[in-house]
Amino acid sequence: MRIDIISIFPGYLAPLELSLLGRARHAGLLDIHTHDLRQWTHDRHHTVDDTPYGGGAGMVMKAEPWAEAIDSIVSDDDAADRLKPLLVIPSPSGTPLTQPIAARLAAEPWLVFACGRYEGIDQRVIDHYSSQLRVEEISIGDFVLSGGEVAAMVIVESVARLLPGFMGNAASLTEESHAPGGLLEYPVYTKPAVWRGREVPPVLLSGDHAKIAQWRHDQALRRTAKRRPDLLHSSESVQLSELDTSLMVTRGQRGDAPELLSLQRSCWVSEAQLNSALDLPPLVESLTDVRNGIEGWTTFVVRAEGRLVGSVRARLDDGVWRIGRLMVAPDFQGRGLGRWLLEHIESQAPLEARAFELFTGSRSTRNLRHYRKAGYRTSVIPPSEPGIVVLRKPRPR
Ligand code: ADE
Numbered sequence: 001m002r003i004d005i006i007s008i009f010p011g012y013l014a015p016l017e018l019s020l021l022g023r024a025r026h027a028g029l030l031d032i033h034t035h036d037l038r039q040w041t042h043d044r045h046h047t048v049d050d051t052p053y054g055g056g057a058g059m060v061m062k063a064e065p066w067a068e069a070i071d072s073i074v075s076d077d078d079a080a081d082r083l084k085p086l087l088v089i090p091s092p093s094g095t096p097l098t099q100p101i102a103a104r105l106a107a108e109p110w111l112v113f114a115c116g117r118y119e120g121i122d123q124r125v126i127d128h129y130s131s132q133l134r135v136e137e138i139s140i141g142d143f144v145l146s147g148g149e150v151a152a153m154v155i156v157e158s159v160a161r162l163l164p165g166f167m168g169n170a171a172s173l174t175e176e177s178h179a180p181g182g183l184l185e186y187p188v189y190t191k192p193a194v195w196r197g198r199e200v201p202p203v204l205l206s207g208d209h210a211k212i213a214q215w216r217h218d219q220a221l222r223r224t225a226k227r228r229p230d231l232l233h234s235s236e237s238v239q240l241s242e243l244d245t246s247l248m249v250t251r252g253q254r255g256d257a258p259e260l261l262s263l264q265r266s267c268w269v270s271e272a273q274l275n276s277a278l279d280l281p282p283l284v285e286s287l288t289d290v291r292n293g294i295e296g297w298t299t300f301v302v303r304a305e306g307r308l309v310g311s312v313r314a315r316l317d318d319g320v321w322r323i324g325r326l327m328v329a330p331d332f333q334g335r336g337l338g339r340w341l342l343e344h345i346e347s348q349a350p351l352e353a354r355a356f357e358l359f360t361g362s363r364s365t366r367n368l369r370h371y372r373k374a375g376y377r378t379s380v381i382p383p384s385e386p387g388i389v390v391l392r393k394p395r396p397r
Helices: 010-017 019-026 063-074 099-106 123-130 149-160 171-175 209-227 229-235 254-274 287-296 337-347 365-373
Strands: 002-007 031-036 086-096 110-114 134-139 247-251 298-304 307-317 320-328 355-361 388-394
Touching (some): 002 010, 002 063, 002 149, 010 019, 010 031, 010 149, 019 149, 031 063, 063 110, 063 123, 086 099, 099 149, 123 134, 209 254, 254 287, 254 298, 254 320, 254 355, 287 307, 298 337, 307 337, 320 337, 337 365
Parallel strands (some): 002 031, 002 110, 086 110, 086 134, 320 355
Antiparallel strands (some): 307 320, 355 388
């Protein structure tokens, strides 16, 4: 990835030589160029700012040095294949930086950062380049720094560590805070087991990996609820009109497996009775199967005051979003949660999905009624197993 950073204080960007970033540069993973904006000024004082039109405090960065700087960098012959960079302008009025934004930027071959100072850059620079390049104004938080340099370094670091080969251990990317799953990271401990009288939580010394995963998940939930309730409440909390309790929806994690196994067994007993089949997979599969299922499918779990009360999963298969394991705890049934879960998993279908598909027992008349009401119709494809009805619905466009 190529990165160009323009600033009136390029010396501020020296830390980009250090640590993992420095190593990635030496390894050729990152090609970072810093530039002094003043080299594109032509007066004796190397002026880069002027008073704002309309009055007011502070100074505004002049358009011309920025345009000359950006033009000269974008037309650099060394830049492979005449690519067009994404122009990133760190600004407290930009879109807040998030992990998905960092991941999106990490897929770009070339980023150019324009680090403003003072009251910002003349708006016409942004408008002009928006018609020629892609331009994004990004904020690193709801506070004001003296300039964009530190913000650019924050963005560069969050992006660079997602590049393949940057981190020694790719698993640490999936386990950390703000990884998909939407929770803050659980607390971590290392040796010694007792430090200044403080013990490491005993479960971490137990060697029981299922218990450890469950404990970590629980800690991550508590921490998120306490410090960042917005993460839970904006995207993950549902209030169903028929339900008085507030439900929390999260992506299923390995640690959910033991509870999910219990829930699915309790939910599929009635299916087994109705369809005279005791060997239904949700009833007979092992904890490992459930764990693998959580990892192999897009799984959501719903909790009410910490208790797992519902779940659903899906995965894309040949353009079809195959939905399964839609379950609701017996005491939560008949209150709209099943319908909500179905709508939720449909809304998560990737763009490539042309249709939704699910199946149920041919004698499960209640399920069949619910699915028909949600727009599903019996599929023309013959079911792979007897006693099963496959239902399909074209994806609404
Ligand atoms: N420049 C000044 N403050 C900033 C912020 N919070 N984010 C990005 N760039 C900035």
